[in-house]
Amino acid sequence: MTEEKAEAIKTMKSSGLTTMDTYNYMATEAGGEHYIGHSVERSKDPNFFFRVKFGKDGRISNIFWRDSMMLEDYRTYGDVLVFDTTYRTNRYNLICAPFVGINNHWHNCMFACAFIGDEKTDSFVWLLETFLKAMENKKPTSIFTEQDQAMANAIEQVSYPFNSIK
Known part of the structure; x- marks a missing residue:
């Protein structure tokens, strides 16, 4: 910009x-x-994926993105997914929701990231469905999450593996 x-x-x-x-x-x-x-870097990434959800007031309520390297990492290391949220720690009062895995060197690798407006089941369903679409409908074998009932409900609704670990 x-x-x-x-x-x-x-x-x-x-x-x-x-x-x-x-x-x-x-x-x-x-x-x-x-x-x-967009920035020069994004315009050179033909596999950049993002999705935005607007609230009833016309404001952005959720935003999700991943680039081509994140997709490639997920294709290779996406068997185990760590999905956790932080509680409104930024100046926009949004919740950061990174999707993280571990590569073959035992280093974290980010598969995608999102900001969501609330931690309700509907938001998590939107987020998980968007993640699936962005990742070519490849589901992880296991998901590590925080102990959040809304997130657990969403995981079940989107038919993720039932061996999710809280």
Whole structure:
């Protein structure tokens, strides 16, 4: 993103425009959503995958992404998945939900990442279904999670393995 675009976004935000209004304005100015642009690195990654979910108020409620290297790591090391969330530790008051595994050198490797607005079953279902779609519908053999009933319900609903470990 250019400095000019970043400054325009800051100005619109300080003027009281919503994120969606700012996005729509930027898309109109650019001649369409596909002309808004991304960083050079992402535009060179044809397998970059992301999905956004908007709430009833038009604001982003959930966002998910993974790049091609994350997909490749998951194809190779995705038998075991660690899925945990942090509780609103960022300035946007969103919950970070990384999908992590371990490679053949016993190092962590990130398969995907998301920010979600709440820890309700519906959000976890959306997140797990999105993860499956992003990972070519390959399910892990085992999932390590925190002790969260909503997450356990979502895992069962999306038909992940029943040998999930809490």
